[in-house]
Amino acid sequence: MLELTGLYAGYGDLEVLRDVSLTIGQGEIVGLLGANNAGKTTLVNCISRIIPWQRGVCKFEGRDISRLAPHEVTECGISQVPEGRQLFPAMTVWENLMMGGFPGKARTQRAKTIEYVFGLFPRLLERRTQLAGTLSGGEQQMLAIGRALMSGPRLLVLDEPSLGLSPRFVQTIFEAMAALHREGLTILLVEQNLNVALKSVQRCYVLERGEVAISGRAEDMRHDPAVRKAYLGN
């Protein structure tokens, strides 16, 4: 479904990603793991084209999306739940969701999709007139996921959705993610927490200082000492 090959990217003179390749199959849930600063966020932002890059090719459902603008990537069917949630703080929950359904094709489905999101996270329905900036961390994360779902994506990219959440909310978020996956959504999950991630994905990539150090099935990785080593960064 997603096929990324030979990606090099960075910030100005700082090269962060070197020759990164990654594939995600239809219906899969894939993990992108790695220590802090390994380049995970940079990589998902490259897929979303938030960070411009020249070298490498990114294909989605067979279509080359390497040169698209960020909003075009979203229109294509890739939706990102960014690290730190990045909501529109002075808009209500409802308005944030409406913004999620901004792209033309999604707009006609908004009433239905919003029902679906409220079904997934009933808490958002209770809070729909509240400003996003006043929500708790867990609620904000639900809203960020809900907003990303509003565009009707076929690939959902979650960048550290558990960051800074209480265990109760982490569970809610991961249950919702599992439910979405069961319904057929393809997911790329970025996680720093190794144990959490390996339990919830089928396959994963471990990034180490901007390169793919290890990749394979999650079950095989659980007991692989090399994985833990990549994490410690030595």
Added chain:
Amino acid sequence: MDILFQAIIQGVLIGSTYGLIALSMGLIYSVSGITNFAHGDLMVLCMFGAYALFAILGLDPYISILLVAPTIAIATFVLYKYLIQPISSQQLMVIQLTLGLMFVIQNLLLMAYGGNFQRVPSVLDGDVMIVGDFAVIQSSLFVSFVTTWALAAVLFWLLGRTDFGRSVRAVHQNARAAALVGVNVRRTQLIVVSLSAVILAVSASLLVSGRAIHPSEGLHYTVVALMPFVLGGMSNLLSILISGTIIGVAETVGNVYLNGPLGFAVPYIVFILILIFRPQGLFGARS
């Protein structure tokens, strides 16, 4: 007492149009973080557009706005797209550019029209209305006031209730997130900048009837717009509009009670006093 009453009414009427100029400044700022120091000069350019259309075609400023507004909107669009957007990440260069633009416009107008004051006659010239028992108000001021608030109401509805408006607020609140949900950020900025130019052109045609215009007045209007822009919190559009009214009242009341240059200084003094006591702006909640 009657004089004060008259001055306040006049200030409210004229100030709303100052607010409108500031509001169009605030619109640009809210989606792109750019403060356009050539804003007043662009407005004076619109005023001279109205003058030229009167001189050549004999058009009334309330009619020529139909030509001036789209022209300035297109010019601003081109300017923003080809000159400003490519350097938008470098704040200082953008400031430099708008300052340069200010001198370009001013000098072009001086070359074309010389350093004299000009007038653009309108149907409302000399027309007055009586407010209350004593206040005599120029009808053109009343038209300015009504048009300003009508335009503001449409704008607030647009920003508050429509998908386009939400996308504008999204770009303002978090441009990166806006891009991620599928907003074409650059296009949104361009539309807003053009919209702001239309509002500016309307302010110009409202102000041009009943007052003399001069090519080098641009900076004055920029400053008059900057005050409510800052007092109103830079992107809170309603408070910008209200702050414009306050500046307008300070101006007219100052002119009634203090003669000459001192009277002109009153709005600035009011502005500075407000900022001393409320550094976050008139309606800001936090610093």
